[in-house]
Amino acid sequence: MTENKNVFGILGHPLGHTLSPQIHTRLFEISGEQAEYKILDTPPEKLTDSFEYFKSLTGFNITIPYKIDIIKMCDTLDDTAKRYNSVNCIANVNGVSTGYNTDCTGFTKAVGAMGMTLTNKVLLLGCGGVGRMMAIEAVREGGELTIAVRDADIPVAKALCEEIKQNYNSAKVEFCLLSEVKGDFDLMVNATPVGMYPNTDASPLTEEALGRITLNGFFDAIYNPRETKLMKMASDKGVKKVSGGMQMLVWQAAVAHTIWSGAEYTAEQVQAISDEMMRLV
Known part of the structure:
Protein backbone atom coordinates (compact mmCIF):
# COMPACT_ATOMS: atom_id res chain seq x y z
CA MET A 1 0.00 0.00 0.00
CA THR A 102 -13.29 14.71 18.85
CA ASP A 103 -16.85 16.08 18.95
CA CYS A 104 -17.00 15.63 22.72
CA THR A 105 -13.81 17.60 23.35
CA GLY A 106 -14.90 20.17 20.77
CA PHE A 107 -18.14 20.63 22.71
CA THR A 108 -16.51 21.06 26.12
CA LYS A 109 -13.87 23.41 24.68
CA ALA A 110 -16.57 25.54 23.03
CA VAL A 111 -18.51 25.77 26.29
CA GLY A 112 -15.32 26.75 28.09
CA ALA A 113 -14.62 29.44 25.47
CA MET A 114 -17.96 31.02 26.44
CA GLY A 115 -16.74 31.29 30.01
CA MET A 116 -19.24 28.60 31.02
CA THR A 117 -18.96 25.07 32.45
CA LEU A 118 -21.11 21.93 32.50
CA THR A 119 -20.71 21.51 36.25
CA ASN A 120 -23.95 23.21 37.30
CA LYS A 121 -27.60 22.88 36.21
CA VAL A 122 -27.81 22.15 32.49
CA LEU A 123 -30.92 22.14 30.30
CA LEU A 124 -30.38 20.09 27.13
CA LEU A 125 -32.82 20.42 24.24
CA GLY A 126 -32.92 17.15 22.28
CA CYS A 127 -31.26 13.76 22.79
CA GLY A 128 -30.32 12.54 19.30
CA GLY A 129 -26.76 11.66 18.23
CA VAL A 130 -25.06 14.90 19.26
CA GLY A 131 -27.52 15.34 22.13
CA ARG A 132 -26.60 11.96 23.62
CA MET A 133 -22.94 12.96 23.54
CA MET A 134 -23.68 16.33 25.16
CA ALA A 135 -25.80 14.70 27.86
CA ILE A 136 -23.04 12.25 28.79
CA GLU A 137 -20.37 14.98 28.77
CA ALA A 138 -22.51 17.13 31.09
CA VAL A 139 -22.91 14.24 33.53
CA ARG A 140 -19.21 13.37 33.31
CA GLU A 141 -18.45 16.99 34.30
CA GLY A 142 -20.75 16.64 37.31
CA GLY A 143 -23.62 18.69 35.97
CA GLU A 144 -27.24 18.34 37.08
CA LEU A 145 -28.99 17.57 33.79
CA THR A 146 -32.52 18.05 32.50
CA ILE A 147 -33.22 16.75 28.99
CA ALA A 148 -36.18 18.36 27.19
CA VAL A 149 -37.67 16.54 24.21
CA ARG A 150 -40.68 16.27 21.90
CA ASP A 151 -43.46 13.80 22.76
CA ALA A 152 -42.14 11.41 20.09
CA ASP A 153 -38.69 11.31 21.71
CA ILE A 154 -39.79 10.44 25.24
CA PRO A 155 -38.81 6.74 24.87
CA VAL A 156 -35.32 7.78 23.66
CA ALA A 157 -34.92 10.28 26.51
CA LYS A 158 -36.07 7.71 29.07
CA ALA A 159 -33.61 5.12 27.74
CA LEU A 160 -30.78 7.68 27.78
CA CYS A 161 -31.52 8.65 31.39
CA GLU A 162 -31.49 4.98 32.41
CA GLU A 163 -28.22 4.38 30.54
CA ILE A 164 -26.59 7.38 32.22
CA LYS A 165 -27.73 6.30 35.70
CA GLN A 166 -26.36 2.79 35.11
CA ASN A 167 -22.96 4.06 33.96
CA TYR A 168 -22.63 7.04 36.32
CA ASN A 169 -23.97 6.15 39.75
CA SER A 170 -24.01 9.69 41.12
CA ALA A 171 -25.62 11.21 38.01
CA LYS A 172 -28.45 13.67 38.45
CA VAL A 173 -30.52 13.45 35.28
CA GLU A 174 -34.20 13.75 34.38
CA PHE A 175 -36.29 14.50 31.30
CA CYS A 176 -39.36 16.56 30.45
CA LEU A 177 -41.28 17.81 27.44
CA LEU A 178 -40.02 20.87 25.57
CA SER A 179 -43.44 22.43 26.14
CA GLU A 180 -43.14 21.99 29.90
CA VAL A 181 -39.64 23.30 30.67
CA LYS A 182 -39.34 25.54 33.71
CA GLY A 183 -36.87 26.48 36.42
CA ASP A 184 -33.42 27.97 36.93
CA PHE A 185 -30.47 26.72 34.90
CA ASP A 186 -26.87 27.79 34.50
CA LEU A 187 -26.56 26.70 30.88
CA MET A 188 -29.01 25.72 28.13
CA VAL A 189 -27.75 23.68 25.17
CA ASN A 190 -29.64 23.16 21.92
CA ALA A 191 -28.82 19.78 20.35
CA THR A 192 -31.81 19.79 17.99
CA PRO A 193 -31.63 20.84 14.31
CA VAL A 194 -34.62 23.15 14.80
CA GLY A 195 -33.72 26.63 13.54
CA MET A 196 -31.00 25.43 11.17
CA TYR A 197 -30.77 26.91 7.67
CA PRO A 198 -33.02 27.03 5.67
CA ASN A 199 -35.74 26.79 8.37
CA THR A 200 -34.44 29.79 10.26
CA ASP A 201 -37.83 30.96 11.58
CA ALA A 202 -38.20 27.84 13.75
CA SER A 203 -37.28 27.41 17.41
CA PRO A 204 -37.32 24.30 19.63
CA LEU A 205 -38.72 26.45 22.45
CA THR A 206 -41.65 28.86 22.36
CA GLU A 207 -41.41 32.36 23.82
CA GLU A 208 -43.73 31.17 26.58
CA ALA A 209 -41.52 28.21 27.49
CA LEU A 210 -38.37 30.36 27.43
CA GLY A 211 -40.14 32.79 29.73
CA ARG A 212 -40.50 30.09 32.38
CA ILE A 213 -36.76 29.58 32.79
CA THR A 214 -33.78 31.64 33.92
CA LEU A 215 -30.36 31.18 32.32
CA ASN A 216 -26.78 32.41 32.59
CA GLY A 217 -25.73 31.05 29.19
CA PHE A 218 -26.98 29.39 26.00
CA PHE A 219 -24.99 27.26 23.56
CA ASP A 220 -26.61 26.38 20.23
CA ALA A 221 -24.90 23.57 18.29
CA ILE A 222 -26.25 25.10 15.06
CA TYR A 223 -23.75 27.33 13.23
CA ASN A 224 -25.82 28.26 10.16
CA PRO A 225 -27.39 30.77 10.59
CA ARG A 226 -24.93 32.76 12.68
CA GLU A 227 -27.75 33.66 15.07
CA THR A 228 -30.65 31.22 15.34
CA LYS A 229 -34.10 32.39 16.35
CA LEU A 230 -33.61 30.85 19.80
CA MET A 231 -30.25 32.59 20.20
CA LYS A 232 -31.94 35.92 19.47
CA MET A 233 -34.78 35.09 21.86
CA ALA A 234 -32.26 34.29 24.60
CA SER A 235 -30.28 37.50 23.96
CA ASP A 236 -33.48 39.56 23.98
CA LYS A 237 -34.39 37.91 27.28
CA GLY A 238 -31.13 39.21 28.75
CA VAL A 239 -28.98 36.08 28.66
CA LYS A 240 -25.43 37.48 28.59
CA LYS A 241 -23.46 34.52 27.23
CA VAL A 242 -24.90 33.21 23.96
CA SER A 243 -22.91 31.24 21.37
CA GLY A 244 -23.55 29.33 18.15
CA GLY A 245 -21.89 26.09 17.11
CA MET A 246 -18.99 27.31 14.97
CA GLN A 247 -16.55 27.21 17.89
CA MET A 248 -17.41 23.56 18.46
Missing part, protein backbone atom coordinates in the same frame (compact mmCIF):
# COMPACT_ATOMS: atom_id res chain seq x y z
CA THR A 2 1.39 3.37 -1.02
CA GLU A 3 1.57 5.82 1.88
CA ASN A 4 0.09 9.25 1.23
CA LYS A 5 2.20 11.17 3.73
CA ASN A 6 0.72 14.39 5.08
CA VAL A 7 -2.48 13.84 3.09
CA PHE A 8 -5.71 14.24 5.06
CA GLY A 9 -9.37 14.64 4.20
CA ILE A 10 -13.03 14.68 5.17
CA LEU A 11 -15.11 11.55 4.49
CA GLY A 12 -18.87 11.80 4.08
CA HIS A 13 -21.70 11.86 1.55
CA PRO A 14 -22.83 14.23 0.24
CA LEU A 15 -20.20 16.88 1.00
CA GLY A 16 -21.32 19.82 -1.11
CA HIS A 17 -21.12 22.53 1.57
CA THR A 18 -18.48 21.32 4.02
CA LEU A 19 -16.23 23.90 5.70
CA SER A 20 -13.68 21.27 6.71
CA PRO A 21 -11.11 22.03 3.97
CA GLN A 22 -11.06 25.73 4.89
CA ILE A 23 -10.88 25.05 8.64
CA HIS A 24 -8.12 22.44 8.40
CA THR A 25 -6.11 24.47 5.90
CA ARG A 26 -6.04 27.35 8.39
CA LEU A 27 -5.06 25.00 11.22
CA PHE A 28 -2.18 23.62 9.13
CA GLU A 29 -1.06 27.16 8.30
CA ILE A 30 -1.01 28.13 11.97
CA SER A 31 1.01 25.06 12.97
CA GLY A 32 3.37 25.50 10.02
CA GLU A 33 2.69 22.06 8.56
CA GLN A 34 2.80 21.31 4.84
CA ALA A 35 -0.23 19.15 4.17
CA GLU A 36 -2.98 18.44 1.68
CA TYR A 37 -6.63 18.18 2.75
CA LYS A 38 -9.05 16.45 0.41
CA ILE A 39 -12.83 16.09 0.12
CA LEU A 40 -13.50 12.34 0.22
CA ASP A 41 -17.11 12.30 -0.98
CA THR A 42 -17.82 8.57 -1.08
CA PRO A 43 -21.20 6.95 -1.85
CA PRO A 44 -22.22 4.07 0.47
CA GLU A 45 -21.67 1.37 -2.13
CA LYS A 46 -18.01 2.39 -2.47
CA LEU A 47 -17.19 2.85 1.22
CA THR A 48 -15.72 -0.56 2.02
CA ASP A 49 -13.77 -0.75 -1.23
CA SER A 50 -12.16 2.60 -0.32
CA PHE A 51 -10.78 1.44 3.04
CA GLU A 52 -7.35 0.63 1.62
CA TYR A 53 -6.99 4.17 0.26
CA PHE A 54 -8.24 5.69 3.52
CA LYS A 55 -5.63 3.66 5.43
CA SER A 56 -2.91 5.15 3.20
CA LEU A 57 -3.69 8.67 4.43
CA THR A 58 -1.95 10.15 7.45
CA GLY A 59 -5.38 10.81 8.92
CA PHE A 60 -8.91 11.89 8.07
CA ASN A 61 -12.16 13.17 9.49
CA ILE A 62 -15.55 11.50 9.19
CA THR A 63 -18.98 13.10 9.04
CA ILE A 64 -22.54 12.02 8.24
CA PRO A 65 -23.44 9.26 7.45
CA TYR A 66 -20.28 7.24 8.24
CA LYS A 67 -19.42 7.88 11.90
CA ILE A 68 -20.55 4.37 12.85
CA ASP A 69 -19.89 2.52 9.57
CA ILE A 70 -16.23 3.59 9.60
CA ILE A 71 -15.61 1.78 12.91
CA LYS A 72 -15.13 -1.52 11.10
CA MET A 73 -12.09 0.00 9.36
CA CYS A 74 -10.40 0.82 12.66
CA ASP A 75 -7.82 -1.48 14.22
CA THR A 76 -8.32 0.11 17.62
CA LEU A 77 -10.56 2.71 19.23
CA ASP A 78 -9.74 5.54 21.63
CA ASP A 79 -11.88 5.76 24.79
CA THR A 80 -13.80 8.68 23.29
CA ALA A 81 -14.87 6.54 20.32
CA LYS A 82 -15.79 3.61 22.57
CA ARG A 83 -17.86 5.88 24.80
CA TYR A 84 -20.08 7.05 21.96
CA ASN A 85 -19.68 4.19 19.46
CA SER A 86 -18.95 6.95 16.97
CA VAL A 87 -15.75 7.90 15.13
CA ASN A 88 -15.18 11.28 13.50
CA CYS A 89 -11.37 11.19 13.30
CA ILE A 90 -8.88 8.50 12.33
CA ALA A 91 -5.11 8.53 12.66
CA ASN A 92 -3.05 6.02 10.67
CA VAL A 93 0.28 5.33 12.37
CA ASN A 94 2.62 2.51 11.32
CA GLY A 95 -0.20 0.68 9.59
CA VAL A 96 -2.55 0.91 12.59
CA SER A 97 -5.80 2.87 12.20
CA THR A 98 -7.10 4.35 15.45
CA GLY A 99 -10.56 5.88 15.70
CA TYR A 100 -11.36 8.89 17.89
CA ASN A 101 -14.36 11.06 18.69
CA LEU A 249 -16.83 22.79 14.78
CA VAL A 250 -13.40 24.44 14.82
CA TRP A 251 -12.38 23.01 18.19
CA GLN A 252 -13.17 19.43 17.17
CA ALA A 253 -11.01 20.01 14.08
CA ALA A 254 -8.19 21.44 16.22
CA VAL A 255 -8.31 18.38 18.49
CA ALA A 256 -7.86 16.20 15.38
CA HIS A 257 -4.61 18.06 14.61
CA THR A 258 -3.40 17.43 18.15
CA ILE A 259 -4.03 13.71 17.56
CA TRP A 260 -2.33 13.71 14.14
CA SER A 261 0.76 15.79 14.88
CA GLY A 262 0.68 17.08 18.45
CA ALA A 263 -0.19 20.61 17.27
CA GLU A 264 -1.77 22.80 19.94
CA TYR A 265 -3.98 25.84 19.42
CA THR A 266 -4.96 28.73 21.67
CA ALA A 267 -8.51 29.89 22.31
CA GLU A 268 -7.65 33.08 20.45
CA GLN A 269 -6.52 31.17 17.35
CA VAL A 270 -9.68 29.06 17.33
CA GLN A 271 -11.80 32.17 17.81
CA ALA A 272 -10.10 33.84 14.84
CA ILE A 273 -10.75 30.83 12.60
CA SER A 274 -14.36 30.68 13.82
CA ASP A 275 -14.83 34.32 12.89
CA GLU A 276 -13.35 33.67 9.44
CA MET A 277 -15.63 30.67 8.87
CA MET A 278 -18.72 32.58 9.97
CA ARG A 279 -18.09 35.00 7.12
CA LEU A 280 -18.33 32.04 4.71
CA VAL A 281 -21.68 30.80 6.05
